[in-house]
Amino acid sequence: MSRTPEKPAPGTQPGTTRIVAGETGKPKRKRTLEIALAAGLVLLIGAGAAVASTLSRGPETASAAVADASPAAELRLGYFGNITHAAALVGVNKGFIAKELGQTKLTTQVFNAGPAAIEALNAGAIDATYIGPNPAINSYVKSGGASVSIIAGAASGGAQLVVKPGINSAADLRGKTLASPQLGGTQDVALRAWLGKQGFKTSTDGGGDVAINPTENAQTLKLFQDGKLDGAWLPEPWASRLVLQAGAKVLVDEKDLWDKGEFVTTVLIVNKKFAAEHPATVQALLKGHVESVDWLNAAPAGEKATVLNAALKAAAGSALPADVIDRSLKNIVFTVDPLAGTYKKLLQDGVDAGTTKQADINGIFDLTALNAVAGKKISAQGLGKD
Incomplete structure (x- = not known):
């Protein structure tokens, strides 16, 4: 059958093509079926293009488009070989995070300091990382709020x-x-x-x-x-x-x-685009994180030191003497609260230090998933969602 496109007839939806029978003709019933099938195919193609276009416009729109919020195939997580990152060390070493992720594969990367981890996050090499607050603030400021969200605290003190x-x-x-x-x-x-x-x-x-x-x-x-x-x-x-x-x-x-005496040393952040596309994976990560912090606050000192030393050896290549771990742990409080009330001072310290610029950091926190997992209200202090 020969088919030629015509100009859309009145009432035809823009972006669709109206098909008519050619000179050879076909029975009316068969022509009607062919027209219906062709129109359905066009609509399916158009819908696919619309979703692809939506996903390309950014995480907020992508989140609305991908309504099923399917888990990611892989979560790439960064952290440091420091006692201030004990929540990550324990979460990885004891399998808390991997357990909560289920079928999502967990891969990890160890960093020496925050700016390197932020560079990897922004380059798409990792999806989330444990990090100090100032590099997170700096990334948020430089990107105009588009790069990262702080989704939990991990440690206070210890510097x-x-x-x-x-x-x-x-x-x-x-x-x-x-x-x-x-x-x-x-x-x-x-x-x-x-x-x-x-x-x-x-x-x-x-x-x-x-x-x-x-x-x-x-x-x-x-x-x-x-x-x-x-x-x-x-x-x-x-x-x-x-x-x-x-x-x-x-x-x-x-x-x-x-x-x-309260100041934040370590927080957990996530790439905003990843969080928008895989909220279920972010929530699973937070479940493992909360479990790690709870374990750190409940475990006997000897068991805690043994687990941390095994994790440090895996992450940094060597274990620590008992007196070093003991002194370190006495200086740190493990908490999922990111202490949002301290961030305006942290920002000002960065400005004074010449490593960041003055900016509005409202929106840097998204604690909604944390509060759902932790079962208690942790405030963003007006600097984001809680």
């Missing part, structure tokens, strides 16, 4: 400025060289902001009244032992390692700088 024994006050730091895990990381921001309040000027290129050299934690320990560093602002267990294994002393415990 200190440790120095050589001869350094007794802030004034003694002039002309000295300090380290932080990575430029723009949470401890790097804390160090630069604190030095600024002491009247010192610093720069992101290592200049100023006090030189700050962003350095991997393991290398920081060796440089300090070799006398090539005067101190460092570090998360646990690295602060404890410098104190117990290299003779450092604490000049500043960061908890003393915060109201009630």
Whole structure:
């Protein structure tokens, strides 16, 4: 049968093609059936194109289009080999997260500091990561709110400025060289902001009244032992390692700088597009996360140290002495509350440190899935959904 498209007749839907019989003709009943089949095919193609177009317009629209919210085939999760990331270490090592993910494959990647993890998240190499708050804030600000959501807290406390024994006050730091895990990381921001309040000027290129050299934690320990560093602002267990294994002393415990001693060290964030496409997977991740935090708060000290050491050996290649783990754990509170009320100060610290810019961070939190899983209301303090 020969078919030729005509101009749409009055009342025909835009985007469809009206088919008519050609010169050879066919019985009317058969022609009617062919027309119906062709029209149905066109509508199906059009619907598929509409869904594809919707998915390409961003996570919010994609979420509406993919109404079945099917789990992801794989979740790629980042974390650090630090005691402040114990929720991740335990969740992976004891299988809490994998169990909740079910058929979704869990793959992991270990990072040294936040900016590297954020780079991987934004590049699509991972889907979610445990991280310090400042890199999460910086990513959110740079992307205009499009990159990440903070979906839970993981740890509070556990960061200190440790120095050589001869350094007794802030004034003694002039002309000295300090380290932080990575430029723009949470401890790097804390160090630069604190030095600024002491009247010192610093720069992101290592200049100023006090030189700050962003350095991997393991290398920081060796440089300090070799006398090539005067101190460092570090998360646990690295602060404890410098104190117990290299003779450092604490000049500043960061908890003393915060109201009630509460400051967030580690949060769990997710790529917004991934969260929109796979909310069931995000909720499963949070179930495993909550289980990990609950275990950390309930397990006997000896069992906790054994599990963490096994996880650290798998993640970072070596276990820790018992006294290092014991000191580290005494400095940390494990909590799923991201302490949203501290984020305006964290943002301002980043601005003061020169690692981020002033911005509106309303919307950085999405705690709805966490609150559904945890069974209690954790507030976003007006900075997002709860």
